[in-house]
Amino acid sequence: MFELTEDQLQVREMVREFAKSEIAPVAAKLDEDSTFPIENVKKMAELGLFGLPFPENYGGSEMDTVTFSLVIEELAKVCASHSITVGAHISLGTAPIAMFGSDEQKEKYLPSLCSGEYLGAFGLTEPNAGSDSGGTQTTAVPDGNNYIINGSKIFITNAAYSGTIIVTAVTDKTKGKKGINAFILERGMKGLEIAKKEEKMGWRASDTRALSFDNIVVPKENLLGDSGQGFVQFMKILDGGRIGVAALSLGIAEAAYEAAKNYSKERQQFGKPISSFQAIAFMLADMAMEIEAGRHLMLNASRLKDAGKPFATEAAMAKLYCSELAMRTTTKAIQIHGGYGYIKEYPVERYFRDAKICEIGEGTSEIQRIVISRSILKD
Ligand SMILES: Cc1cc2nc3c(=O)[nH]c(=O)nc-3n(C[C@H](O)[C@H](O)[C@H](O)COP(=O)(O)OP(=O)(O)OC[C@H]3O[C@@H](n4cnc5c(N)ncnc54)[C@H](O)[C@@H]3O)c2cc1C
Structure with missing residues (x-):
């Protein structure tokens, strides 16, 4: 059911490679110095990431929401800041013009936004x-x-x-x-x-x-x-943005899980790798299961949006589940690393700090629960 197309796999692979070669070497330093990744933003513009879902006649690539989500997830696996820079530009800064703008506004603004000449x-x-x-x-x-x-x-x-x-x-x-x-x-x-x-x-x-x-x-x-449409417009914009935050959260969770899994196989205590202790292995099992569940929610919301079907409740569910899953997973990842998890030399403390805002931005967890409960109780 959740098979990806050749095109989706290809874009994911391209972004995965880019993140590994260009973002991974600088992510920790940019975080430490609180520096905006301007050089990588230019490179991501060359890859066409800033125009990903927008019409070709304005310089976009007309790719679907699933592809957008995969891109956001891949970037977040390596650096959440790169991921939100692209995610906010697409979902919040540019989508409103593509969705609600006049032809004149689209012609005036979309080409420069799609090319990444400037951000939205x-x-x-x-x-x-x-x-x-x-x-x-x-x-x-x-x-x-x-x-x-x-x-x-x-x-x-x-x-x-x-x-x-x-x-x-x-x-x-x-x-x-x-x-x-x-x-x-x-x-x-x-x-x-x-x-x-x-x-x-x-x-x-x-x-x-x-x-x-x-x-x-x-x-x-x-x-x-x-x-008079401003309020309705931004509610719709936030629905789409929540899929992006779900994908970003999922990427952080996956990074934390992979780091914890690898560490647990290397770290020896009591003469054995700590992964051989059931307490650690069960934590990893829960992390893997929740990531799988989160991926289904995120892809389901993306596919509903692509199919032109209502997706607001599913997007809120995906955002809520994935952001809370990112917090749980990064917390466990630090626990599995023991004291080293608390030290900046290991990336899990960055993942933990990057995960928290996912429960707050684009509607807090409490607001997502309001959206979901209103939807399920309405009839
Ligand atoms: C790093 C970062 C990036 C951001 N980027 C953007 C951006 O690009 N554009 C933008 O417009 N905003 C942005 N935001 C803002 C973000 O969306 C808000 O912080 C968020 O929506 C919460 O609003 P608030 O901070 O005012 O919290 P408040 O609304 O004051 O909430 C405080 C607490 O009260 C709870 N609460 C509030 N109302 C209810 C209720 N009815 N029922 C139950 N609990 C409730 C909240 O869940 C929360 O726990 C960003 C925030 C951060 C930190």
Whole structure:
């Protein structure tokens, strides 16, 4: 049922090789120094990763969601920061324009986003509107042929390297969620301030920053889609993004599992490899089983999306299960490494730090449980 096509296998192999040769040698250092992998971003652009699912006439490769998920998973096996840089660019920064943009907007922005000339970012979260993203306080006031945008966003991935940032803002307070719209901001617009890079626990090489908007004049043609659709648009965007976070989480879990398995066969205590102790072998068995289950959930959500069927509940399930599985697996991987697992010389402590945010970003675990429970209880 879950057989991959020749094309999907080929892309996975290409990215696996790239990650091994170009990312693995620098991943630990980039994490330590909290440095954005600009050189590798250029190389990933040459591989065509930034335009992966988008139409060929805008410079994309029109590949399916399964292929996208495999790419995100392979990158995350080696470095979660590389993976989220590509994942956020595709799911959050570029997909809104591909899904809801006018022909003019697509022609203007998609080619540079697909080629990786610049990255895409998505600004939804605000200091006072996180899980409750409908509570956005940023405003966009109509003014002739423009909107004047004021407010702020926090934790925005790829912000400093983006050419476009999709932001949500309230245009009409009286209409509630229907008064929220999304706008395309361009790099360099007057009044757009991008703050310094956040110092994070994990995803340290990924670029995360706050934004502030001081009377930005945005032409009306930068409104994304029909007026009043902003809230519905970003709910749909997040559904797709959750498949990406599931794949990223799975990649981290697999990396931790492989490291722990190899270590358990080498490390000797009481005159035997520790893998010969049932306590360790059972931990590895649980890790392998959960990764297998997570892969099925992730691929199922990807395939439903590719088939044009409803996939929001399945995407939430995949994201919730895989992110919590990444936390459990990385915790066990450190346990299997004993004291060495706590030391930076071994990669499992990085995997552990990189896994935690997967339970928070693109909707916390609590929000995923709300999405799933609402869906299963609705009839
Ligand atoms: C590294 C990083 C990258 C990010 N990238 C982006 C990005 O590119 N674009 C973007 O817009 N945002 C981004 N975010 C923001 C991220 O999506 C939010 O942090 C997340 O949605 C949670 O919002 P919050 O931090 O305000 O937490 P809060 O919403 O304040 O939640 C705090 C706690 O309360 C719980 N909670 C809240 N509401 C409920 C409820 N109704 N029922 C039960 N529990 C509840 C939450 O689950 C959580 O445990 C990023 C965050 C980080 C850390």
